[in-house]
Amino acid sequence: MSADGNGPNLLEVRGLTKIFGSLKACDNVDLTVGKGEIHALLGENGAGKSTLVKMLFGSLEPYSGEICWNGAPVRIGSPSAAKKLGIGMVFQHFSLFEALSAAENIALSLDDQTPISTIAAKAQALSYSYGLPLDPYSVVGDLSVGERQRIEIIRCLLQKPELIILDEPTSVLTPQEADKLFETLERLRSEGKSILYISHRLEEVKRMCDGATVMRHGKVVGHTDPRKETAASLARMMVGSEVHAVVRDAVEGMDKAEPLLEIRNLNRKPATPFSTPLKHISLNVRAGEVIGIAGVAGNGQGEFFEAVSGEVTQQDAGTIRIRGKDCGRLGITGRRLLGAAFVPEERLGHGAAPRMKLSENLFLSRYATDRKAFLAPGGIIKEGAIDSATQRIIEEMDVRKSGRDPEAAALSGGNLQKFIVGRELDRRPTVMVVNQPTWGVDAGAAAKIRQSLIELARSGSAVLVISQDLDELFEISDAIAVMHNGSLSNPLLRAEATFEKIGLLMGGAEPGHADHTVEVV
Amino acid sequence: MRIELVKRPQHSALFCALSPFLALGLTLVAGAIMFSLLGKNPFHALYYYFIDPLTGIWDPGNRWQLHELAIKAAPLILIAVGLSVCYMSNNWNIGAEGQFIAGAVVGSIIPVLLPGFQSWIVLPLMLLLGMAGGAAYGAIPAFFKVRFNTNEILTSLMLVYVAQLFNDWLVRGIWRNPEGMSFPGTIRFSEYAILPQIWPDSGRAHWGFVFALVAAVAVWFMMSKTLKGFEVKVLGQSPRAGRFAGFSQARMVFFAFLLSGALAGLAGICEVAGPIEHLNEKISIGYGFTAIIVAFLGRLNPLGIVAAGLILALTYLGGESAQIAIGVSDKAVRAFQGMLLFFVLACDTLIHYRVRIIRAPAVKTGEAAQNA
Numbered sequence: 001m002s003a004d005g006n007g008p009n010l011l012e013v014r015g016l017t018k019i020f021g022s023l024k025a026c027d028n029v030d031l032t033v034g035k036g037e038i039h040a041l042l043g044e045n046g047a048g049k050s051t052l053v054k055m056l057f058g059s060l061e062p063y064s065g066e067i068c069w070n071g072a073p074v075r076i077g078s079p080s081a082a083k084k085l086g087i088g089m090v091f092q093h094f095s096l097f098e099a100l101s102a103a104e105n106i107a108l109s110l111d112d113q114t115p116i117s118t119i120a121a122k123a124q125a126l127s128y129s130y131g132l133p134l135d136p137y138s139v140v141g142d143l144s145v146g147e148r149q150r151i152e153i154i155r156c157l158l159q160k161p162e163l164i165i166l167d168e169p170t171s172v173l174t175p176q177e178a179d180k181l182f183e184t185l186e187r188l189r190s191e192g193k194s195i196l197y198i199s200h201r202l203e204e205v206k207r208m209c210d211g212a213t214v215m216r217h218g219k220v221v222g223h224t225d226p227r228k229e230t231a232a233s234l235a236r237m238m239v240g241s242e243v244h245a246v247v248r249d250a251v252e253g254m255d256k257a258e259p260l261l262e263i264r265n266l267n268r269k270p271a272t273p274f275s276t277p278l279k280h281i282s283l284n285v286r287a288g289e290v291i292g293i294a295g296v297a298g299n300g301q302g303e304f305f306e307a308v309s310g311e312v313t314q315q316d317a318g319t320i321r322i323r324g325k326d327c328g329r330l331g332i333t334g335r336r337l338l339g340a341a342f343v344p345e346e347r348l349g350h351g352a353a354p355r356m357k358l359s360e361n362l363f364l365s366r367y368a369t370d371r372k373a374f375l376a377p378g379g380i381i382k383e384g385a386i387d388s389a390t391q392r393i394i395e396e397m398d399v400r401k402s403g404r405d406p407e408a409a410a411l412s413g414g415n416l417q418k419f420i421v422g423r424e425l426d427r428r429p430t431v432m433v434v435n436q437p438t439w440g441v442d443a444g445a446a447a448k449i450r451q452s453l454i455e456l457a458r459s460g461s462a463v464l465v466i467s468q469d470l471d472e473l474f475e476i477s478d479a480i481a482v483m484h485n486g487s488l489s490n491p492l493l494r495a496e497a498t499f500e501k502i503g504l505l506m507g508g509a510e511p512g513h514a515d516h517t518v519e520v521v
Numbered sequence: 522m523r524i525e526l527v528k529r530p531q532h533s534a535l536f537c538a539l540s541p542f543l544a545l546g547l548t549l550v551a552g553a554i555m556f557s558l559l560g561k562n563p564f565h566a567l568y569y570y571f572i573d574p575l576t577g578i579w580d581p582g583n584r585w586q587l588h589e590l591a592i593k594a595a596p597l598i599l600i601a602v603g604l605s606v607c608y609m610s611n612n613w614n615i616g617a618e619g620q621f622i623a624g625a626v627v628g629s630i631i632p633v634l635l636p637g638f639q640s641w642i643v644l645p646l647m648l649l650l651g652m653a654g655g656a657a658y659g660a661i662p663a664f665f666k667v668r669f670n671t672n673e674i675l676t677s678l679m680l681v682y683v684a685q686l687f688n689d690w691l692v693r694g695i696w697r698n699p700e701g702m703s704f705p706g707t708i709r710f711s712e713y714a715i716l717p718q719i720w721p722d723s724g725r726a727h728w729g730f731v732f733a734l735v736a737a738v739a740v741w742f743m744m745s746k747t748l749k750g751f752e753v754k755v756l757g758q759s760p761r762a763g764r765f766a767g768f769s770q771a772r773m774v775f776f777a778f779l780l781s782g783a784l785a786g787l788a789g790i791c792e793v794a795g796p797i798e799h800l801n802e803k804i805s806i807g808y809g810f811t812a813i814i815v816a817f818l819g820r821l822n823p824l825g826i827v828a829a830g831l832i833l834a835l836t837y838l839g840g841e842s843a844q845i846a847i848g849v850s851d852k853a854v855r856a857f858q859g860m861l862l863f864f865v866l867a868c869d870t871l872i873h874y875r876v877r878i879i880r881a882p883a884v885k886t887g888e889a890a891q892n893a
């Protein structure tokens with residue numbers, strides 16, 4: 001599409017197909033990336049973006065189709081073959097050793113015997129020249145997620161790639177860190193490098209990319225120039241239909257409602273050398289309100305969730321109060337019996353047992369609260385009652401699945417998340433704590449989950465949502481607090497909060513000094 | 522051409538049922554190869570292993586063979602049923618042999634030290650003491666795992682040798698029968714301390730076999746119908762989801778080890794109070810280890826374990842008859858059992874994966890291109 005007339009395009013993909021069992025993950029996909037182009041690959045989760053990229057990077061082998069590099073057909077059999085061609089990749093999930101330094105991590109990915117000091121010097125020079133300052137001798141475990149991403153990018157750039165593939169790079173960054181990344185990308189473009197930019201954030205795609213390929217259900221649904229599109233028209237291409245906006249009514253007199261969840265000076269020592277300590281966290285969530293907790297991943301959200309849910313208990317019973325009752329020493333079952341419900345970040349293996357059926361996974365979190373309905377004397381399980389409750393939730397949340405009662409692992413991420421949220425909503429909990437409610441969930445399911453959380457709050461419950469997705473928090477929260485390095489800021493009311501203020505707090509600005517510009521470290 | 526294992530979206534119910542039979546079939550084939558390498562006629566050998574001990578089914582004169590089968594199967598089933606709970610909860614108790622011996626030793630305290638105490642209550646007390654001894658011995662690796670995060674595979678296995686040597690020391694030392702012609706072993710138990718036979722007229726199978734069946738049904742019920750069984754499965758498959766459910770990992774470690782220890786201890790005292798009638802240095806023929814194979818061959822399902830226990834008991838009897846009839850070493854039994862475990866575990870892969878053979882290179886175009 002672009003860069004015509006300058007010889008062949010850097011990368012041309014024609015009719016690429018990959019089949020997993022009966023699923024066509026990629027179906028006859030075409031993609032063209034010109035020299036010096038930032039090209040966006042857009043699509044919802046499960047649209048086939050990752051599969052396509054894995055074939056380009058040599059970690060998956062295509063079933064049929066052709067990949068042309070500088071006009072010549074190539075076969076990319078392994079990631080090292082891709083690297084030799086000049087394709088570099090920065091993954092969404094980093095592959096770094098936390099106990100090693102940045103330079104050592106970089107050295108591990110290089111094949112040659114270059115001494116660490118040379119690598120460190122090169123990496124440092126490169127990092128400064130691209131505006132991504134990095135101390136090569138810092139230990140990865142001590143670094144923020146943004147800094148770890150820099151290591152990945154530098155590691156990729158050291159191999160002098162012609163094409164850099166970035167998989168959802170801004171999903172772990174504060175807005176300010178993302179801005180810096182965009183500067184770097186523009187710099188690379190001006191040097192004639194090409195970038196394949198995978199994202200589902202439409203605004204940044206519109207802002208930066210020269211061309212876009214939109215995928216849906218494994219097929220390419222369009223090639224377009226994102227600058228000529230609106231965010232809404234791109235979203236329509238991605239989703240295939242209009243996404244219903246979440247409706248959120250403002251409520252009067254929220255500050256007079258009673259707090260249902262109270263957290264007073266919660267501290268927690270790090271359980272492992274690489275987990276974050278929690279420092280003096282205090283927060284009230286009142287009946288009828290949704291409070292959002294923003295923050296870059298790895299700033300203590302997981303530790304906070306474990307402490308609030310009771311998977312890890314506190315010394316002082318008054319640290320956590322649910323419906324006015326001290327419950328710091330109660331485990332998760334005791335807190336559930338007080339009316340609280342919890343949805344953890346990880347669906348498979350934490351919120352649900354992957355190899356168990358949906359009905360068993362319903363029983364998993366509700367055997368104590370619904371003891372009367374689900375258990376006969378002697379601890380005998382009433383399978384009929386559990387089955388009908390399961391079907392009720394499936395219908396209520398519109399969970400799509402094959403078979404009547406499949407294993408949790410057989411559901412798509414979005415559908416399993418709808419089930420896990422629905423499992424808790426079905427109890428009408430008084431307090432609901434959700435960590436990353438729509439992480440990796442398609443737009444339709446995400447809207448459904450967000451709307452149901454708002455409705456739960458409006459019916460008189462207290463809802464606490466921890467999320468890395470700022471758009472989501474602005475959509476559903478009445479107030480937003482920010483977690484950074486184990487501390488929690490005071491909540492900002494929705495009316496007062498802006499992306500910029502929240503972004504600064506996410507980057508570590510002192511609460512109350514949000515107008516002060518801080519260099520993001 | 523290459524072979525790929527492809528993960529199934531759901532586990533295959535067909536292979537879940539088929540895998541033990543597939544494993545048995547492959548073991549027979551591999552066994553036949555082993556016997557021909559030993560220079561024996563494989564069909565004769567397999568006949569003596571698997572058919573000859575069962576002639577009692579159609580020949581009333583040989584009905585005692587079925588009793589012998591029940592005697593060998595009883596401890597295997599009892600131990601394996603307990604181990605299935607351990608393995609389902611992801612606790613790798615390899616020390617059932619030691620818990621078996623501990624149960625036998627503790628259960629023998631009354632008949633050995635108080636031979637004059639003769640009453641109907643002696644036998645029930647012995648059985649209870651046997652269970653308590655096995656459970657207490659199983660509690661040791663459980664405690665180490667919970668308190669110090671030790672690997673229970675190592676600790677439970679090492680404790681087997683401690684139990685064996687302790688028992689050896691007892692029966693050669695302070696518990697030795699003074700009228701036993703210096704043979705290691707305690708005094709013969711009194712009639713009140715002997716486990717009765719089920720049908721004394723046709724053979725010597727004792728009530729241990731009934732205990733095994735009762736334990737299998739009870740544990741099957743617990744595992745499939747009750748909250749406790751659910752807890753075992755969740756913590757075994759997905760410890761974090763188990764913690765999210767509010768179940769305690771530490772309590773589960775103790776529960777699994779105490780239950781399997783108690784059942785192994787019961788098997789131990791039944792063996793001593795049943796067919797042997799006194800404690801000696803060779804009360805076990807490796808029941809605690811063979812039961813691991815039984816547990817897996819039975820798919821960790823207590824009802825499947827009953828069938829698997831009978832099959833493994835058959836290899837013991839078959840080993841004896843093959844040794845007598847065609848002179849195969851009794852070590853061949855161990856090789857058989859090992860192959861069986863190997864094939865069972867290998868075939869279980871097919872439950873979660875399917876095999877795909879890829880003949881042609883996947884990419885149809887672009888093969889001639891450079892790989893730069």
